[in-house]
Amino acid sequence: MNKHTRIDVTEFVKRRFDLMAQMPENSVALIPAGKEVTRSRDTEFLFCQDKDFYYLTGFHEPDALLVLVKSIECESILFCRAKDPEQEVWHGRRVGAEQAESEFNFDVTYELAELEQILPLYINNRDAVLFAQGSNSEFDSLVFACLDILRGAGKQGLTAPKTIIDIRDLIHEMRLIKSPSEIKVMREANEISANAHKRAMQASEQGLFEYQIEADILHEFAYNGARSAAYGSIVAGGENATILHYTDNDEVLMSDELVLIDAGAELAGYAADITRTFPVNGKFTKHQAQLYNLVLAAQEAVIASIKPGSNFAIANDIANTVLTTGLYELGILTGDLKQLIIDKASKQYFIHGIGHWLGLDVHDVGDYQINEDRQQVREFQPGMVLTIEPGLYFDGEANVDENYQGIGIRIEDNILVTEAGYENLSVNAPKTVSDIEAIMKK
Numbered sequence: 001m002n003k004h005t006r007i008d009v010t011e012f013v014k015r016r017f018d019l020m021a022q023m024p025e026n027s028v029a030l031i032p033a034g035k036e037v038t039r040s041r042d043t044e045f046l047f048c049q050d051k052d053f054y055y056l057t058g059f060h061e062p063d064a065l066l067v068l069v070k071s072i073e074c075e076s077i078l079f080c081r082a083k084d085p086e087q088e089v090w091h092g093r094r095v096g097a098e099q100a101e102s103e104f105n106f107d108v109t110y111e112l113a114e115l116e117q118i119l120p121l122y123i124n125n126r127d128a129v130l131f132a133q134g135s136n137s138e139f140d141s142l143v144f145a146c147l148d149i150l151r152g153a154g155k156q157g158l159t160a161p162k163t164i165i166d167i168r169d170l171i172h173e174m175r176l177i178k179s180p181s182e183i184k185v186m187r188e189a190n191e192i193s194a195n196a197h198k199r200a201m202q203a204s205e206q207g208l209f210e211y212q213i214e215a216d217i218l219h220e221f222a223y224n225g226a227r228s229a230a231y232g233s234i235v236a237g238g239e240n241a242t243i244l245h246y247t248d249n250d251e252v253l254m255s256d257e258l259v260l261i262d263a264g265a266e267l268a269g270y271a272a273d274i275t276r277t278f279p280v281n282g283k284f285t286k287h288q289a290q291l292y293n294l295v296l297a298a299q300e301a302v303i304a305s306i307k308p309g310s311n312f313a314i315a316n317d318i319a320n321t322v323l324t325t326g327l328y329e330l331g332i333l334t335g336d337l338k339q340l341i342i343d344k345a346s347k348q349y350f351i352h353g354i355g356h357w358l359g360l361d362v363h364d365v366g367d368y369q370i371n372e373d374r375q376q377v378r379e380f381q382p383g384m385v386l387t388i389e390p391g392l393y394f395d396g397e398a399n400v401d402e403n404y405q406g407i408g409i410r411i412e413d414n415i416l417v418t419e420a421g422y423e424n425l426s427v428n429a430p431k432t433v434s435d436i437e438a439i440m441k442k
């Protein structure tokens with residue numbers, strides 16, 4: 001078990017074999033690690049590993065390259081930074097090529113300094129090279145330089161692959177279905193995140209700044225081993241909640257308003273993505289509760305429908321039916337109810353999709369439409385993890401009762417598709433009116 005991954009090294013080896021099994025005969029795949037990103041001058045952002053590279057290696061350092069060769073035998077090769085006592089004193093320990101081979105179970109490892117010389121030899125005489133062309137221009141140049149060397153050395157018997165294949169589709173299809181050990185990590189990321197939402201509810205008080213609630217959330221994440229949030233945390237009081245990606249988090253919370261918090265931890269590379277909306281003072285007003293219970297009813301109806309064979313189009317339709325009916329009953333939508341549902345009238349106030357895949361990335365990889373023409377909505381399968389997050393947003397322009405103006409509500413859970421239906425990974429974050437009011441009672 002690797003302290004950086006919480007996933008056994010044998011699983012990474014298996015993933016590499018599963019990927020190689022799908023590669024064409026006599027081909028080579030190249031998957032680079034992430035690079036450190038400058039924050040300012042000589043300081044860097046906290047490093048985030050490239051997720052495809054991480055998925056296949058569990059290796060946590062920047063400046064590395066995974067090479068997979070599918071020939072008569074299959075081979076996993078890693079290039080990584082050399083041990084360097086002087087650098088390590090300043091910037092932290094490095095695994096080094098020798099230890100990487102045994103600890104991460106590669107067939108061969110090299111130091112990065114050998115890359116230019118050795119990489120062309122692994123690409124030589126292959127029929128195809130697979131990589132994520134266009135995602136990293138520096139790496140594209142390196143690969144093309146290797147191909148040029150091979151093309152220019154025909155007399156020495158070297159040849160360049162004739163075919164370039166985008167490797168992303170293969171890896172991303174694998175990443176879409178989570179293994180038991182990935183689900184375990186995601187359950188834990190959700191546990192930490194749900195506790196952070198609970199803590200935010202308990203800390204909420206009028207007069208606090210949004211960033212003070214954010215501080216509680218980030219403390220809960222970091223204290224439990226999730227040093228990064230999976231994305232910029234949203235703490236949006238009052239009508240800031242109607243801005244979908246509000247991250248300024250610098251205004252004062254008012255007693256009679258709701259606060260929307262969209263925040264999830266990243267644990268061992270895996271994201272949680274939870275949204276809760278609650279009254280700053282712990283008690284819903286009648287109008288707040290009306291809208292809140294409507295969003296909750298839509299969310300619960302969608303979640304109850306999640307099972308293998310269902311899909312995001314069905315989920316969107318269920319949300320639309322519940323929300324449109326509720327908005328009609330509240331007098332916010334008027335006309336013929338049946339027609340309003342057909343016209344998806346709720347979309348005026350529910351302005352985003354019902355959910356997305358979740359995994360190593362918060363908006364995780366994997367196609368939503370499949371088939372040649374990408375027309376068919378993909379069916380849910382056991383092992384997929386997705387968010388269900390209906391919302392309603394009244395940004396003040398809409399022609400609705402002033403009691404509903406300036407309200408933004410979203411409720412988001414993380415759902416694992418199982419053989420029998422689903423498991424709600426974020427179930428521990430309170431979300432009924434009575435549960436929220438109970439936990440917020442001073």
Ligand SMILES: [Mn+2]
Binds near residue numbers: 273387389412
């Ligand atoms: Mn989300």
